[in-house]
Amino acid sequence: MENWSVDQVCSWLRQRNLGELVPKFREEEVSGAALLALNDRMVQQLVKKIGHQAVLMDLINKYQQQKSGLESLTYCCKTASPEFPEVISGATDRQMLNSSGPVEQKKYPCSTENEEGLIDHRVLKQKKNLKSFFARYKTLQWTSSYALPDFPYDVKCILAEKKCPDHSMRIRIIEFLQADMTKYLEGSLYPNSQQYNIVVNALLQAYPFLDEDGNGFLLWKRALKDRFKYVRRPIEDDEQVLRNKCKFGHRRGQTRKSSFAENKPDDVQVQVEEEPVHLEGSAMDVHIKWLKEEYMKTQRNWKEVDNRMNVTIEIRRKMISNKAPLKDILRLFPFLRCPYQLFREFQLLTHMDIYKKTVEILEIYSENILSLYVVRNNPINIMLQENLKRHTEEDILKYMKTTAACLLLPDVFGDDSSLFAAVNEEVKVVTPVLEVKNPFNVNSCEFALYVGREELAQLDDCTMALAALVAAFHVFDIPCPKRIHRTLNFLESLVFENKSAFSTW
Numbered sequence: 001m002e003n004w005s006v007d008q009v010c011s012w013l014r015q016r017n018l019g020e021l022v023p024k025f026r027e028e029e030v031s032g033a034a035l036l037a038l039n040d041r042m043v044q045q046l047v048k049k050i051g052h053q054a055v056l057m058d059l060i061n062k063y064q065q066q067k068s069g070l071e072s073l074t075y076c077c078k079t080a081s082p083e084f085p086e087v088i089s090g091a092t093d094r095q096m097l098n099s100s101g102p103v104e105q106k107k108y109p110c111s112t113e114n115e116e117g118l119i120d121h122r123v124l125k126q127k128k129n130l131k132s133f134f135a136r137y138k139t140l141q142w143t144s145s146y147a148l149p150d151f152p153y154d155v156k157c158i159l160a161e162k163k164c165p166d167h168s169m170r171i172r173i174i175e176f177l178q179a180d181m182t183k184y185l186e187g188s189l190y191p192n193s194q195q196y197n198i199v200v201n202a203l204l205q206a207y208p209f210l211d212e213d214g215n216g217f218l219l220w221k222r223a224l225k226d227r228f229k230y231v232r233r234p235i236e237d238d239e240q241v242l243r244n245k246c247k248f249g250h251r252r253g254q255t256r257k258s259s260f261a262e263n264k265p266d267d268v269q270v271q272v273e274e275e276p277v278h279l280e281g282s283a284m285d286v287h288i289k290w291l292k293e294e295y296m297k298t299q300r301n302w303k304e305v306d307n308r309m310n311v312t313i314e315i316r317r318k319m320i321s322n323k324a325p326l327k328d329i330l331r332l333f334p335f336l337r338c339p340y341q342l343f344r345e346f347q348l349l350t351h352m353d354i355y356k357k358t359v360e361i362l363e364i365y366s367e368n369i370l371s372l373y374v375v376r377n378n379p380i381n382i383m384l385q386e387n388l389k390r391h392t393e394e395d396i397l398k399y400m401k402t403t404a405a406c407l408l409l410p411d412v413f414g415d416d417s418s419l420f421a422a423v424n425e426e427v428k429v430v431t432p433v434l435e436v437k438n439p440f441n442v443n444s445c446e447f448a449l450y451v452g453r454e455e456l457a458q459l460d461d462c463t464m465a466l467a468a469l470v471a472a473f474h475v476f477d478i479p480c481p482k483r484i485h486r487t488l489n490f491l492e493s494l495v496f497e498n499k500s501a502f503s504t505w
Contacts, residue, residue: 004032
């Protein structure tokens with residue numbers, strides 16, 4: 001492949017159903033040597049479709065792994081077993097990626113049965129060594145070629161300012177790193193320690209300010225590991241996950257959290273037995289005092305926050321069901337002002353990842369919403385069209401379209417948009433509502449969630465804002481206004497997969 005011409009590269013692309021890339025590869029004069037030198041960044045610039053990017057990088061990586069692995073293996077085997085060159089040659093030939101045909105099976109004259117048995121044993125051992133070598137080499141090749149993913153525009157803006165991101169932004173960074181690692185691992189959800197180290201080192205080398213007080217490496221590595229655990233937990237049909245669950249089980253003294261597990265009677269029973277439902281007297285005071293003090297800190301122990309919020313959920317739900325004033329609830333549990341904890345509370349109650357679902361909803365429906373006739377002359381849509389003319393960057397255009405689609409949802413269903421979002425206006429309603437300022441200015445846009453005409457949380461973008469709005473109605477048990485019911489009913493039907501939730505409040 002190193003000596004291929006541009007025409008040969010184009011022919012190779014057609015054979016692998018990548019014919020759409022041929023014009024661009026001809027224009028850029030990509031020869032065989034240039035093809036093998038491509039990295040992730042170059043492929044992203046050369047190929048627009050993500051699916052084609054993944055297929056192309058996978059083909060290149062496989063070729064490089066097999067070629068380099070076979071060369072090293074042949075050298076090792078020749079130096080270790082010079083007495084059987086035919087066996088070694090036959091074993092490596094059978095593994096070549098572009099083998100022209102079946103390999104002739106070699107037969108060796110043997111004077112005794114023992115000698116014949118010795119040859120068979122060595123052949124089998126060679127095959128086993130070949131398999132283990134490729135497994136080791138694949139890991140080394142992955143780590144040596146890893147490059148950070150191309151983060152979304154809002155994440156890039158935060159990182160460009162060299163400011164430590166808040167918790168919600170950290171979650172987004174970790175999510176992208178986890179998705180990117182899974183791509184490199186060809187779908188596996190079990191990275192090894194070396195691969196975790198490589199990824200975290202790459203992140204901290206690119207953005208040194210993320211290494212807080214010299215402890216950033218351990219914190220980011222722990223967060224990345226937790227993310228993989230979170231993704232693996234609900235999986236019940238993946239062979240590798242099931243095999244590892246059977247092999248290792250759960251850590252001693254640790255059980256599945258009900259928010260991430262199947263809603264089975266046995267799981268529920270374990271959760272009820274191990275966690276106290278009610279806390280009395282001084283125990284409750286200790287937890288509430290700790291949460292209030294921790295909320296005032298700049299560096300927070302989020303793992304302990306999660307644990308104490310779990311322990312106190314029953315008393316919190318009791319206060320909400322008894323219609324306690326929202327100010328009192330937030331005074332005792334101020335972390336409900338954090339979008340992450342609001343989403344987590346929603347997940348504990350519903351077993352649904354509201355943020356992930358909202359991302360999927362907007363990705364699927366944004367284009368359809370903007371193409372509807374009913375929104376054509378809407379001020380939001382007019383504002384969007386004017387701003388689209390000023391930008392050409394794909395990330396910015398996608399961001400603005402998603403924002404517009406989110407804000408236009410009430411108009412699509414004929415609902416009262418003032419109960420959904422106050423765009424460049426003062427909030428006037430007491431039910432949960434969004435305050436949006438400069439929605440299409442990527443440098444100065446602001447999103448906030450208001451409940452009872454008071455700001456509850458600052459939000460990063462329209463996706464987080466929409467997720468927080470839906471979560472607030474459910475977490476604080478606030479009845480849905482009739483003039484916005486159809487919009488929220490549409491969202492909850494997608495979030496809960498047609499299980500009506502708002503109708504049961």
